[in-house]
Amino acid sequence: MTPKTELTRVHLLLFFFVLAAGIAVGLSLFSSASTFLDLIRTATSGLFLPLLLSLIASFLLGPIVAFIERENISRTLSIFLVYLLVAILLLLAAGWLSPHWQEMWISLRTDLPRYTAKFITLLRDAQENLQSRFPYIESYDLTGRARTLAEQFVAQILVGTPKSALRIGSLLILVPIFTFFFLRDGNLILRTCVSLSPNRYFEMVHDLSSVISRQMADFIRGRLLEAFIIGLVVTIGLSFTDIRYTPILGIFAGITNLIPYVGPLVGMVPGILIALVDLGMGGQFWWIVIVYFLIAQIIVDNFILIPILISRYSNLHPLWVLLAIIMGGKLYGVLGMIIGVPVASIIKIALLEIRHYRNTFALPDTAQDLDRPT
Structure with missing residues (x-):
């Protein structure tokens, strides 16, 4: 056995021990970091x-x-x-x-069990109607769910x-x-x-923080004003009927309106269900449907409030809005669905401002790269 071979074996053995020690240290640090992050998450869970x-x-x-x-x-x-x-x-x-x-x-x-029982009855009738027309969905128990x-x-x-x-x-x-x-x-x-922030990025970070804080302040004020107006319109519209719990239904419609796309539909469900149970499908029921869908959402919200209060502050494609709602809901539930769109707007503003500064003002590293011959 030559000394060269022995030296190689020593190197391999040393490499093995170093690798094992590195893995052990990495696992220890990962475990400590996980424990530390869990402690931080537990300590700040009620502060968000x-x-x-x-x-x-x-x-x-x-x-x-x-x-x-x-x-x-x-x-x-x-x-x-x-x-x-x-x-x-x-x-x-x-x-x-x-x-x-x-x-x-x-x-x-006291009335909630009665309303939920009526809702389940309506779903059962709808399920039987669908199963009679589409036999392949007989195994799906919509009523049970x-x-x-x-x-x-x-x-x-x-x-x-x-x-x-x-x-x-x-x-x-x-x-x-x-x-x-x-x-x-x-x-x-x-x-x-x-x-x-570093000196070469100070101006960009300063302008970016100013733009984000200003636009987010205007966006939040606009969204809250929009929710207040929608809730007020629904409350006034429902007050012309004999439906019960008008103030609660108006507040619920205004709060759920903070969630784009999905919220207005969710806000209609309690009022329409209560009207169907207590009033039947008469003239008052159809007036309530008109108040929710036509007056509050289409005329007041889509044609008046969103163009004036919201559009110039969010300016997001509907696909990004839906993704922000879904991801926010996965992370923080209903609250995440509400704040998902503002967070997505902040990310968009940051990316656009950074791109603007990189195109307008050549940063030192970028300028050196541009002067370097290819």
């Missing part, structure tokens, strides 16, 4: 919704705070004055609506109300605190984040 609501509230209250601040009033005092005004308005609204809402909510919880979903939904409402009350209580504490700091120190936080 308060931070999101606080950011939205800061976008809504920011112009009012800036208007008061113009009267030679400090920003902190301006924020407290706005908080005082909002608290007074909320207390007045709660004192006026609380008795009616409590009675209406108790009645709705609907009954299971309805029972889960009713149980979640009846059991989850106390938990929701506790969660709302925590939001009432955290959201005002976070909103206060966003309103007072938001510009400082943004400038600090921008200052961390």
